[in-house]
Amino acid sequence: MSQLAYPFGETVPAVGTTLDVARGVRWLRMPLPFALDHVNLWLLRDRQDGRDGWAIVDCGIANDATRAAWEQLFANGLEGLPVLRVIVTHLHPDHVGLADWLTRRWSTAGHTCPLWMSATDWHAARLFAGTGNGTDIGAVARFLARHGLTDPVVLGEVSGRRRFYADGVPDVPGQYHRLMDGLVLDIGGVQWRCIAGYGHAPEHIALHSAELDLLISGDMVLPRISTNVSVFATEPEANPLELYLGSIGRMRALPPGVRVLPAHGRPFVGLHERIGELEAHHEARLADVRSACRTTAHSAAELLPVLFHRQLDAHQTAFAMGEAIAHLHLLAARGEMRAVTGTDGVVRFAMAA
Numbered sequence: 532m533s534q535l536a537y538p539f540g541e542t543v544p545a546v547g548t549t550l551d552v553a554r555g556v557r558w559l560r561m562p563l564p565f566a567l568d569h570v571n572l573w574l575l576r577d578r579q580d581g582r583d584g585w586a587i588v589d590c591g592i593a594n595d596a597t598r599a600a601w602e603q604l605f606a607n608g609l610e611g612l613p614v615l616r617v618i619v620t621h622l623h624p625d626h627v628g629l630a631d632w633l634t635r636r637w638s639t640a641g642h643t644c645p646l647w648m649s650a651t652d653w654h655a656a657r658l659f660a661g662t663g664n665g666t667d668i669g670a671v672a673r674f675l676a677r678h679g680l681t682d683p684v685v686l687g688e689v690s691g692r693r694r695f696y697a698d699g700v701p702d703v704p705g706q707y708h709r710l711m712d713g714l715v716l717d718i719g720g721v722q723w724r725c726i727a728g729y730g731h732a733p734e735h736i737a738l739h740s741a742e743l744d745l746l747i748s749g750d751m752v753l754p755r756i757s758t759n760v761s762v763f764a765t766e767p768e769a770n771p772l773e774l775y776l777g778s779i780g781r782m783r784a785l786p787p788g789v790r791v792l793p794a795h796g797r798p799f800v801g802l803h804e805r806i807g808e809l810e811a812h813h814e815a816r817l818a819d820v821r822s823a824c825r826t827t828a829h830s831a832a833e834l835l836p837v838l839f840h841r842q843l844d845a846h847q848t849a850f851a852m853g854e855a856i857a858h859l860h861l862l863a864a865r866g867e868m869r870a871v872t873g874t875d876g877v878v879r880f881a882m883a884a
């Protein structure tokens with residue numbers, strides 16, 4: 532059972548309000564129109580060119596509800612101070628969605644409110660916002676079919692959602708400041724070190740302040756749910772699970788008592804315990820895959836009932852496929868499994884002899 536401690540108990544900030552979590556650090560929540568119904572964002576007291584104000588960490592998805600909540604905060608929650616910069620952990624719509632709106636909203640003749648983001652995610656976000664999802668829908672359907680998924684309902688759902696990214700991220704600022712692993716940001720006199728993480732997004736940036744004993748973990752370490760780690764059609768031979776496990780393993784270098792500010796769920800203490808739980812979760816999944824493939828080669832689609840013990844709708848099935856392929860690719864990369872393409876064109880994985 533999880534041993535995490537939640538310093539704020541069940542308390543969460545109401546939409547349009549903030550909760551102080553440390554000196555100069557405020558927690559806010561934005562609604563999301565999904566099963567995962569909220570995202571946590573952070574306000575850090577900042578000072579730029581002699582002006583006091585705020586740095587925003589993550590933006591919320593682009594829709595009217597989120598813009599209205601931001602306006603409510605601007606009216607009441609910032610002590611009358613401006614937003615001086617926008618920092619984004621990674622390219623997903625709930626994080627980068629309103630970056631363009633926010634940076635425009637707070638740029639004046641004398642001050643450009645800049646975006647700070649990793650180069651990899653900035654480039655991908657610019658591409659996806661322009662094209663829908665970076666690849667054509669035929670390539671997605673061929674990728675899923677190669678892994679054994681031919682259900683027309685699921686494929687229809689996938690093609691129906693091709694605008695998903697661009698709807699949540701209508702535009703991305705055309706200029707940015709680059710965040711990189713190890714870079715130290717001075718935000719209002721507090722040092723925040725960037726920690727790059729892989730496997731969930733191309734180059735996710737978490738922020739650690741030793742002085743405040745805080746880790747803004749983004750989506751890399753979440754208290755209740757496991758981070759989505761998927762192979763996508765854009766990089767069909769990727770091994771994101773190895774990257775993800777390596778990334779969270781490196782976070783063990785942080786102090787065990789650090790307060791973790793995650794993008795979903797509540798702030799918690801118990802980083803090392805949570806990393807251990809996430810590793811155990813994936814190890815258990817890998818063990819399930821091994822035992823299923825020991826006697827019979829399985830495609831990713833054939834593994835879904837092994838890995839997911841619940842009914843999946845079409846949308847969840849598309850995500851589950853990405854996760855199943857990620858587990859298979861890790862085992863193949865480690866030499867435990869080999870991939871064989873059948874006469875039906877479907878790739879199946881068997882335990883290596």
Ligand SMILES: [Zn+2]
Pocket residue numbers: 621623731732750
């Ligand atoms: Zn994400």
